[in-house]
Amino acid sequence: MLSLYGIAKSDFLDGILTAQYSENDINLRYCYKDNELTLIPSVSLPSNAVSLGFKRRFGPSDKLSYRYDFTTDDWNAVYKRTVGKDFKVKAGYDSEVRVGWASVWVGQEDGKAKTAPMKTKLQLMLQVPQDNFRNPTFLFRVKKRWDL
Structure with a gap:
């Protein structure tokens, strides 16, 4: 049995697009980050599982993180x-x-x-x-x- 695993990264729309392949799954993830906000949507193929990560920095000492999985709620x-x-x-x-x-x-x-x-x-x-x-x-x- 042959098993492949790989990661590819690329700068895209002021963020980083990552494609990760493992076994028969492909995970696509985009990460946009600035000083106050991080936005991370991702999708897994072939299951079409979609999730969204969100981080907001309100100052040097306060941060809120939120993650939602659209497949499982x-x-x-x-x-x-x-x-x-x-x-x-x-x-x-x-x-x-x-x-x-x-x-x-x-x-x-x-x-x-x-x-x-x-x-x-x-x-x-x-x-x-x-x-x-x-x-x-x-x-x-x-x-x-x-x-x-």
Whole structure:
């Protein structure tokens, strides 16, 4: 059995058009991006699955992301607010799993290994199922890295 995989990119209408071939599927994706807006429509062939991604930056610390799948009517939205370099709040909803969530991150997200030799990120997340909102879930995660 022969398996092919490939990606082709091209500048097109002030954005980037990407064609990706894998097995018997072709995914076409266009990405337009400026300082405040990112628009990402995509289509998969032969299934004709169409989706649209949208990101809007309201300032240096606020961003809203939205994705809609026209085939399944699933969508998700995420709002992100950054305070300083070390504190981030995110909130969102995912219709596929019917869960609303909010999380708080403490610790620098960016940074090279040489500038962050003992990087730590903490996350506290609250997940609230839409079908059973009286049964929320709290998650706690720690990411720690030591560069010697």
